[in-house]
Amino acid sequence: MQVKKAVIPAAGMGTRFLPVTKSMPKEMLPLVDTPAIHFVVKEAVDAGIDDIIIITGRGKRSIENYFDESPELELFLKKKGKPEILDFIAEITNMVNVHYIRQKEPCGLPNAILQAEKHVGDEPFAVLLGDDIIKSDKPCIEQLIEVFTKVKSSVLAVQEVPLEKISRYGSIDGTKVQPNNISENILYKVQDIVEKPRPEDAPSLIASIGRYVFTPEIFDCIHQTKPGVNNELQIADSIRLLMKNQEMYASEFHGHRYDIGDKLGYLEAVIDYALEKTDLSKDLKKFLKTRC
Numbered sequence: 001m002q003v004k005k006a007v008i009p010a011a012g013m014g015t016r017f018l019p020v021t022k023s024m025p026k027e028m029l030p031l032v033d034t035p036a037i038h039f040v041v042k043e044a045v046d047a048g049i050d051d052i053i054i055i056t057g058r059g060k061r062s063i064e065n066y067f068d069e070s071p072e073l074e075l076f077l078k079k080k081g082k083p084e085i086l087d088f089i090a091e092i093t094n095m096v097n098v099h100y101i102r103q104k105e106p107c108g109l110p111n112a113i114l115q116a117e118k119h120v121g122d123e124p125f126a127v128l129l130g131d132d133i134i135k136s137d138k139p140c141i142e143q144l145i146e147v148f149t150k151v152k153s154s155v156l157a158v159q160e161v162p163l164e165k166i167s168r169y170g171s172i173d174g175t176k177v178q179p180n181n182i183s184e185n186i187l188y189k190v191q192d193i194v195e196k197p198r199p200e201d202a203p204s205l206i207a208s209i210g211r212y213v214f215t216p217e218i219f220d221c222i223h224q225t226k227p228g229v230n231n232e233l234q235i236a237d238s239i240r241l242l243m244k245n246q247e248m249y250a251s252e253f254h255g256h257r258y259d260i261g262d263k264l265g266y267l268e269a270v271i272d273y274a275l276e277k278t279d280l281s282k283d284l285k286k287f288l289k290t291r292c
């Protein structure tokens with residue numbers, strides 16, 4: 001029951017980032033010099049996952065190029081004598097074995113996950129959405145895997161969000177596991193999940209974010225899922241079906257989450273990342289002071 005595979009859906013249209021996503025995937029938007037998807041793949045690798053499936057679509061070739069070998073570039077950097085960047089470039093390629101599966105039409109997250117059904121087979125697996133970048137000492141997905149190993153049921157990552165934002169998420173109706181002998185994180189047993197509720201209808205402000213560990217039964221549930229809110233396939237509806245036959249847990253996590261699917265969240269991530277860079281932070285701080 002070890003979690004060794006991860007699915008990273010990256011076939012969405014990225015309409016919130018138009019017009020740039022007209023010609024480049026939102027997953028390749030950079031945090032200064034490193035594309036967002038790099039951090040997501042790294043999180044999975046740091047959690048011990050050794051088999052990654054990225055779900056791509058039309059116009060997403062640059063993701064494949066990014067993780068591919070680049071002998072000309074490496075030779076060029078060697079000649080120029082730039083060892084640090086050369087090491088970083090080589091590390092990207094050697095990080096992990098990445099497989100790509102194309103989603104023909106971007107017809108919803110459940111359908112994107114379903115593309116990995118054959119590759120995943122009869123094993124539990126992790127799902128990481130590129131919209132969320134999570135900075136933490138222990139990778140967020142590792143925190144979920146630890147819970148999964150104990151409860152042997154699917155686990156969702158959750159976070160409390162303000163009332164005015166709950167309608168962007170799946171809201172959890174659950175009870176706190178008490179006493180919690182399973183994890184250092186606050187844990188909920190989920191009774192229901194309501195996708196994109198109006199604030200007055202939300203069962204709680206505990207929101208499902210883009211990290212999941214699923215048992216393979218989720219695939220059957222996705223096959224049965226009908227279009228839901230906004231007439232789109234919603235992963236919350238597949239999760240509801242899964243809950244009919246399996247306990248479902250939701251785990252809070254230690255770490256800071258950037259919602260980079262949102263423009264403000266993206267800017268926050270870029271600024272924090274830049275402030276951590278020794279070659280940028282001093283001058284950036286000076287510049288920011290002139291603006292605030």
Ligand code: UTP
Nearest residue numbers: 009010011012013014015016106107108109112
């Ligand atoms: P989102 O709905 O947030 O992404 O899906 P989006 O559709 O690309 O963005 P907006 O809302 O139009 O701006 C969450 C994740 O699921 C993937 C996306 O790439 C994103 O990482 N996804 C979504 C797919 O892979 N396929 C889909 O059909 C839909």
